Amino acid sequence: GAVVSQHPSWVICKSGTSVKIECRSLDFQATTMFWYRQFPKQSLMLMATSNEGSKATYEQGVEKDKFLINHASLTLSTLTVTSAHPEDSSFYICSAPPLNTGELFFGEGSRLTVL
Amino acid sequence: RKEVEQDPGPFNVPEGATVAFNCTYSNSASQSFFWYRQDCRKEPKLLMSVYSSGNEDGRFTAQLNRASQYISLLIRDSKLSDSATYLCVVNPNAGGTSYGKLTFGQGTILTVHP
Numbered sequence: 001g002a003v004v005s006q007h008p009s010w011v012i013c014k015s016g017t018s019v020k021i022e023c024r025s026l027d028f029q030a031t032t033m034f035w036y037r038q039f040p041k042q043s044l045m046l047m048a049t050s051n052e053g054s055k056a057t058y059e060q061g062v063e064k065d066k067f068l069i070n071h072a073s074l075t076l077s078t079l080t081v082t083s084a085h086p087e088d089s090s091f092y093i094c095s096a097p098p099l100n101t102g103e104l105f106f107g108e109g110s111r112l113t114v115l
Numbered sequence: 116r117k118e119v120e121q122d123p124g125p126f127n128v129p130e131g132a133t134v135a136f137n138c139t140y141s142n143s144a145s146q147s148f149f150w151y152r153q154d155c156r157k158e159p160k161l162l163m164s165v166y167s168s169g170n171e172d173g174r175f176t177a178q179l180n181r182a183s184q185y186i187s188l189l190i191r192d193s194k195l196s197d198s199a200t201y202l203c204v205v206n207p208n209a210g211g212t213s214y215g216k217l218t219f220g221q222g223t224i225l226t227v228h229p
Contacts, residue, residue, distance in 0.1 A: 034216070043119075043202070043219040044159065093158050104217065106158040 003027055004096050006107030013084055014115055021079045021110045023050075023094030029074035030096035034104075035067075038091040050077040050094075084114040116141050121203050121220035128227055132193045136223045138186040138203030148179055150188045151202040153222065159202055162188075193227045200224050 003026040013019050023033055031052045036044040048069055049057040056069035068080040077096075081088055093109040121138045128134050140148075148165040163170065165177040165186055176189040186203055203220035 041123075041221075043221040044217075045219075046216060049216070091156075104161070106160070109156075109158045111156065 004105045004107040006110050010111050012113045015085055016083055018082045023077045023107050025075045025096045028098040033077040033094055033096045035079050036093045086114045089114045118218045119203055119205050119220040121223050125224035128193055133191045136188045136201055138220055140184050140205045142207050145205045145207045147206040148186050149204040151204050153200045195227050198227045
């Protein structure tokens with residue numbers, strides 16, 4: 001099946017710093033990618049839809065200035081958590097739907113811990 | 116009411132047992148339904164899609180009742196490797212670029228013990 005890769009898989013940072021997470025589709029092109037967040041023992045929540053060549057679409061309650069999304073190419077989307085705080089500590093997962101496959105593929109996830 | 120609701124469990128069953136998970140969804144216009152499996156600290160992986168006619172994949176059987184807005188997953192002859200969190204997932208749209216706007220249940224934890 002299609003492969004979606006995320007990097008880094010684990011990151012620890014100090015409060016106030018910015019962290020960038022990359023999501024790559026390795027063997028297909030993705031005009032759209034999705035960013036989810038999962039807190040412990042909770043369900044995945046969609047944060048935003050990343051659109052290649054245009055602005056991302058954010059879900060209600062997600063601060064676009066805090067969670068910067070860039071979809072610079074058909075195989076790469078990045079999520080930057082700016083001025084991270086401990087409450088941003090979470091499991092961030094990206095996903096991408098290859099066209100006409102009927103399945104959504106997820107990256108391995110990135111676990112962010114903000115001290 | 117949550118959009119997708121599951122019994123969080125945990126379910127603790129012995130090897131070989133049959134276990135069933137239930138899920139309800141609130142959006143009657145939802146078009147597609149899935150069960151995903153998520154291992155601890157890992158990304159979700161598709162277990163199976165759920166069709167109105169019901170579908171089976173080996174030891175796993177999924178059922179959909181649109182009238183009751185209810186989805187189920189049955190696991191027969193449980194294996195130790197079945198231990199995971201099972202996510203009920205609903206897509207309000209049929210597909211296309213909206214495919215990724217999935218709504219996840221909070222997951223049901225299953226532990227299969229020897």
